[in-house]
Amino acid sequence: MRDTKSLSLLLLSSVLFLLSIILLCTWGYQYYHQIQEDRTHSQVKNTNPTVPDSTRDSLLKIYQVTMRSLDNRLDTAWYYADSLKGNLDINLKEFYRLRDEIGSLLQVKSPNMADLDLARKKIGELQQRVTQLRYRNSDVESENAKLKALLEQMSKESQGIQDNSRQVEKENKSLTSKVNEFALLSAANLNLTAMANNDQEETNEAEQTEKLVGSFTVKSNITSKADIVIVVVQPDGQVLQKSAWESGSFETGNGKKIYSCKLHCETSKGEPKQLNFSLTADRYMKGKYMLQIYHNGILIGKVNKTLS
Amino acid sequence: MFPAYLKRFFCTALVLVQAVFVVPAQNSFKLKYDNSAIYAGIEVGAKGVKMSILEIGKNAQKTGAFNVLKDTSVNSDFITFSPASFQATLNAFSNLYTQAKKDYNISTESIFTVISSGVKSQAEKDNKNSWIKNLIDSFKSKVNEPLREVAVIDVLEEAKLSHLGIVPESRRYTTFLIDIGSGNTKGGFFPNGDTKMLKLFQLTWGTKSTANATEKRCEDDKTLDNYNKQLARVLTGAENSEIIYMVNESGAYPMSDYIAFSGGIAWSVATLISPELAGNTVIPVTYEDVLKFSERIYKNYPSLSDDAIVKSITEKTIDKVAIAKEVKRVNQVFDQKSLMAGTGLLLKIMRQFEGIYEKKQFFLVKNGQVGWISAYVDQHIVK
Numbered sequence: 001m002r003d004t005k006s007l008s009l010l011l012l013s014s015v016l017f018l019l020s021i022i023l024l025c026t027w028g029y030q031y032y033h034q035i036q037e038d039r040t041h042s043q044v045k046n047t048n049p050t051v052p053d054s055t056r057d058s059l060l061k062i063y064q065v066t067m068r069s070l071d072n073r074l075d076t077a078w079y080y081a082d083s084l085k086g087n088l089d090i091n092l093k094e095f096y097r098l099r100d101e102i103g104s105l106l107q108v109k110s111p112n113m114a115d116l117d118l119a120r121k122k123i124g125e126l127q128q129r130v131t132q133l134r135y136r137n138s139d140v141e142s143e144n145a146k147l148k149a150l151l152e153q154m155s156k157e158s159q160g161i162q163d164n165s166r167q168v169e170k171e172n173k174s175l176t177s178k179v180n181e182f183a184l185l186s187a188a189n190l191n192l193t194a195m196a197n198n199d200q201e202e203t204n205e206a207e208q209t210e211k212l213v214g215s216f217t218v219k220s221n222i223t224s225k226a227d228i229v230i231v232v233v234q235p236d237g238q239v240l241q242k243s244a245w246e247s248g249s250f251e252t253g254n255g256k257k258i259y260s261c262k263l264h265c266e267t268s269k270g271e272p273k274q275l276n277f278s279l280t281a282d283r284y285m286k287g288k289y290m291l292q293i294y295h296n297g298i299l300i301g302k303v304n305k306t307l308s
Numbered sequence: 309m310f311p312a313y314l315k316r317f318f319c320t321a322l323v324l325v326q327a328v329f330v331v332p333a334q335n336s337f338k339l340k341y342d343n344s345a346i347y348a349g350i351e352v353g354a355k356g357v358k359m360s361i362l363e364i365g366k367n368a369q370k371t372g373a374f375n376v377l378k379d380t381s382v383n384s385d386f387i388t389f390s391p392a393s394f395q396a397t398l399n400a401f402s403n404l405y406t407q408a409k410k411d412y413n414i415s416t417e418s419i420f421t422v423i424s425s426g427v428k429s430q431a432e433k434d435n436k437n438s439w440i441k442n443l444i445d446s447f448k449s450k451v452n453e454p455l456r457e458v459a460v461i462d463v464l465e466e467a468k469l470s471h472l473g474i475v476p477e478s479r480r481y482t483t484f485l486i487d488i489g490s491g492n493t494k495g496g497f498f499p500n501g502d503t504k505m506l507k508l509f510q511l512t513w514g515t516k517s518t519a520n521a522t523e524k525r526c527e528d529d530k531t532l533d534n535y536n537k538q539l540a541r542v543l544t545g546a547e548n549s550e551i552i553y554m555v556n557e558s559g560a561y562p563m564s565d566y567i568a569f570s571g572g573i574a575w576s577v578a579t580l581i582s583p584e585l586a587g588n589t590v591i592p593v594t595y596e597d598v599l600k601f602s603e604r605i606y607k608n609y610p611s612l613s614d615d616a617i618v619k620s621i622t623e624k625t626i627d628k629v630a631i632a633k634e635v636k637r638v639n640q641v642f643d644q645k646s647l648m649a650g651t652g653l654l655l656k657i658m659r660q661f662e663g664i665y666e667k668k669q670f671f672l673v674k675n676g677q678v679g680w681i682s683a684y685v686d687q688h689i690v691k
Contacts (some may be wrong), residue, residue: 168664
């Protein structure tokens with residue numbers, strides 16, 4: 001009986017021992033597993049995390065919107081950026097650099113968190129640059145508008161000056177013509193002489209004549225400047241011209257006439273003024289020479305001289 | 309063999325025959341001046357060889373008294389510097405020389421032979437100076453005159469000679485001479501009161517280049533209205549980019565009282581504005597005259613026909629046939645559009661000298677093309 005009791009006790013203690021070993025093993029396994037799990041977890045933390053696609057897409061979207069919003073304005077900025085081109089050039093270079101960097105970051109097939117963070121940061125910077133460019137663009141535009149306004153004002157002013165000067169010139173001309181109309185110029189004491197022997201003596205012989213000298217006095221009812229036109233008609237009806245550079249043609253009531261020479265004079269009101277001229281020809285014909293004096297296309301005096 | 313009286317008779321007859329047939333050959337020209345002499349200037353130019361028979365008065369330098377009796381040219385295109393053009397030039401050069409000597413009975417001392425600046429500058433550009441030397445040597449050998457002088461003239465000398473030949477002494481230092489050519493405009497004035505130094509003036513615009521630039525701008529719209537509009541734009545461009553600057557730079561405004569224009573367009577405008585002065589080589593004009601004329605070309609071109617012009621002349625003593633011939637010649641050389649272009653360019657240059665208070669006297673020179681050769685001849689005459 002005593003032997004059966006001790007055997008049962010021995011059996012119970014063995015079972016308990018076995019159970020405790022199993023328990024210990026389980027704890028040990030759990031502990032070991034826990035350590036393994038912790039290690040894997042920390043390793044996972046140090047390696048690639050899985051990033052949801054939505055994050056990358058949203059960043060790409062921000063980037064594209066930023067780019068689109070800039071595109072149109074960028075062109076106008078380039079167009080109007082003449083004077084501020086230096087600064088704009090630097091900003092644009094920065095902008096293009098950022099754009100390329102972001103582009104390349106977002107093009108990576110499996111970007112990690114750090115790349116995306118960098119891309120986010122750069123997009124922020126890009127947006128800042130865009131804002132700067134916008135400001136610069138609006139500066140250029142406002143500067144341009146100011147310059148345009150200034151140019152318009154200046155061209156208006158110069159146009160005004162030109163118009164004024166044209167107006168003044170027109171008025172001057174009409175005044176001069178009015179004054180000339182009122183200027184009653186008369187010619188008196190008309191004289192046409194043929195000179196010979198080096199201007200020493202007067203002659204009536206065509207063969208001896210070396211020069212024709214004319215003189216007359218003019219008198220005006222106002223003080224003015226006047227052009228007196230001299231016409232000396234030779235016996236053959238041709239006008240004797242002083243020289244190609246001094247003769248020309250002028251308008252009369254009967255059409256255009258050739259003149260021998262022109263005299264410019266200033267007349268004082270009521271004061272007679274003597275005017276002289278001389279004409280030289282290669283040869284002098286025999287016959288009647290006719291001196292005609294014109295003012296404003298009107299004949300104001302004439303005299304004849306005959307050479308035999 | 310013959311009795312003495314027969315010898316005398318034959319001698320007298322020979323002299324009479326010479327007097328009747330040979331001497332009039334030279335005097336068949338209608339001379340303008342008394343105490344004048346006839347000379348020939350033969351010039352090898354860029355396009356061809358030109359011979360001018362000139363009547364030079366006793367005081368040509370003082371009064372500008374020279375008269376063009378004949379003006380002949382042969383196209384030979386020497387500046388292409390090819391064997392064919394060389395031969396053509398040599399033939400033209402020697403034939404004209406022989407013509408002057410034999411047909412017009414001008415003595416060899418009165419014939420002047422020169423190579424123009426156009427040839428010289430092109431030869432320098434293409435490194436073909438030896439061609440000029442060869443031409444001169446071949447010419448001397450062909451006409452059998454080894455001692456003949458054939459001068460080679462440069463641009464400055466030609467401009468200087470043109471001034472001396474065209475402008476009379478009394479106005480030499482107060483006249484700015486501007487030659488409007490087909491491809492460019494050149495000229496100058498003497499700033500120091502002597503003929504040592506000529507201030508050269510040049511523009512890259514000429515009558516033809518202005519017309520070409522306008523045609524190019526017209527594109528498909530070939531109407532006269534569009535031509536007029538485009539011409540105004542071309543001329544404004546030329547004025548703003550070059551004319552204003554070059555005229556200011558020349559310093560001619562304060563130094564000149566007279567502005568004289570030569571060249572084809574000056575001849576045309578002068579002939580059409582003042583047909584009654586057909587015999588005159590120089591025509592005085594005002595800016596307003598040319599402006600009115602320019603409007604007339606555009607708005608009333610038929611009034612510039614020979615018939616219309618002759619009808620408008622009232623003076624009875626004027627040779628209307630000669631005028632009609634000259635007007636016809638102008639209308640053959642310049643059509644309506646070229647006249648508009650040339651006159652427009654002329655006006656733009658004239659405008660630079662049109663001050664509100666100080667006005668310059670303008671002249672159009674008709675025979676400018678022989679100006680320099682006549683001065684050359686005049687300078688080389690043994691007096």
